[in-house]
Amino acid sequence: MNIQFMNNQELAEKLLLMRIAQGQWEQLPIKDKLQKVRKFRHLLVVQRDKIAKALFLDSGKPYEEALGAEILPLAEACKFLEKNAAHLLSPRKIRSSDTPWWLFLQKSKVHRKARGIVGIIGTWNYPLFLNGVQIIQALVAGNGVVWKPSENALETNKILAELLLETFPQNIFKELSSSRESGPVLIDSNIDFVVMTGSVETGKAIAKKCAERLIPSTLELSGIDSLLLLDDGDVDLAVNAAWFAMNINAGQTCMASRRFLIPETMLEKVATKLLELARNFKPRKILMESQADCALPLIDAAMVEGAELIWPLNKSDIWKDGHFDACILINIREEMRICNEAIFAPILSVITYKTIEDAIRISNACSFGLCASIFTSSVQVGEKIALALKVGSVSINDAIVPHAHPATPFGGVGLSGWGATQGEEGLLEMTRPMSISIVSGKFRPHYELATPKATDSIPIVEGILLALHSPNWVGRIKGWIQFLSGAKKK
Secondary structure, eight states, X not given: OOOOOOOHHHHHHHHHHHHHHXXXXXXXXXXXXXXXXXXXXXXXXXXXXXXXXXHXXXXXXXXXXHIIIIIHHHHHHHHHHHHHHHHHHSOEEOOGGGSOGGGTTEEEEEEEEEOSEEEEEOOSSSTTHHHHHHHHHHHHTTOXXXXXXXXXXXXXXXXXXXXXXXXXXXXXXXXXXXXXXXHHHHHTSXXXXXXXXSOHHXXXXXXXXXXXXXXOEEEEOOOOEEEEEOTTSOHHHHHHHHHHHHHGGGGOOTTOEEEEEEEGGGHHHHHHHHHHHHHTOOOEEOSOHHHHHHHHHHHHHHHXXXXXXXXXXXXXXXXXXXXXXXXXXXXXXXXXXXXTSOOOSSEEEEEEESSHHHHXXXXXXXXXXXXXXXXXXXXXXXXXXXXXXXXXXXXXXXXXXXXXXXXXXXXXXXXXXESOBSHHHHHHHTEEEEEEEEEOSSOOGGGGGXXXXXXXXXXXXXXXXXXXXXXXXXXXXXXXXXXXHHHHHO
8 A cells, every 4th residue: 555645735634625624523422433443453363473574564563562562552551441431521510519509500521532633753763662552542532633654654554544444434534645845744733632653853853843723732752761779679570671671672672772871889789790691682773773873973972972792892893784782881970971862772871870869860960761671679669760760650679560450641851752642531632621610590690790780799799709718717707797788788
């Protein structure tokens, strides 16, 4: 399936038709939408070999990673929606106990309305899982979707689009050409919401465009995640987690652990264990040479500033024939560029600290704030530290995998973007709230505020204010007396 590039006019014509279809799709009962999600989920299982092959052709992702990091979490995200979307998207009644007594004639509900047409600019590093979750959530919320996939995942894009078109109506889902030119065309089109996963530079450009047109957005951007090992933490577990997190998907993971913060006293032990893992490591091919072009100068700059490369033994072995060896650096300081610029390669910077307060400060010194991991034997201490970190998600005694929990939101702060995908928050992000209030009877004393009798209402309104919100009981009693007196004159 070769998707042809569409210019602005051609896309505008498609969107006119989609907007009509979207209105009809939004009115479809949620149970009917979720039946289609269920069918899509089952197709993931049936087509798993075909999907895994596509992922391998695009990025060299082995079958086990395709299953565990792409197909399974997407299936779980679908299952979460099947179980919870109907409740989450149903109208919410405002409780009578939350209604001020002077609005006693009013009953209110909050509805979740689809945003309209959602433009999704997709990613290549987890092209099935990340794109799939965002598209499915947008559709379940009642939106039409225009998807601009990455030019670096052509085979996976093709099969994901096939599965979606086999499941959902064709008039509410449109795949654009994966060419770079399609991104600006999409952003300039008559869409209502933008979801983008990618680099901080692209995110800034899209945010600027959206701001000009006052279009809301969700931006899932880069991360330089920290992994904190505390004095009481399991060293072996933490080292294995750091190694896994830096190397999964050949280091091409936005929430990979890039900064390994450890107590000064543990440096020798940690370095020894990391080297044991490195000696048995087989370098993986990374998808784009440009990622190596970005990463290698950061390693060079760090070494000039005093960092030591302990693996690989020779710097010339880092990047060979498109393969990037796992890199371990020690004597790293938080102000170095390697701790503050986006990396998409298997590089781990080991940073030592003296106190927990130092560890928190070092972690928060980075302008990126996607995820973090903490290894400790005390859950209470771990949670306390987690709440002090300026990130979107924290896992305690694990890395990366917990953030794929289908019921939890995923999103960053700072240069890592804003908004959320996944979970309840991700679904609601694809909607806008609308409140509807119904007032019974004919008692409308507030109408007098627009008449010459407006000043006559002062004793009543002031009495209500004093009766309900005076700082002491004397004021509240005076308020009730003033209100009753004013109401009696009416």
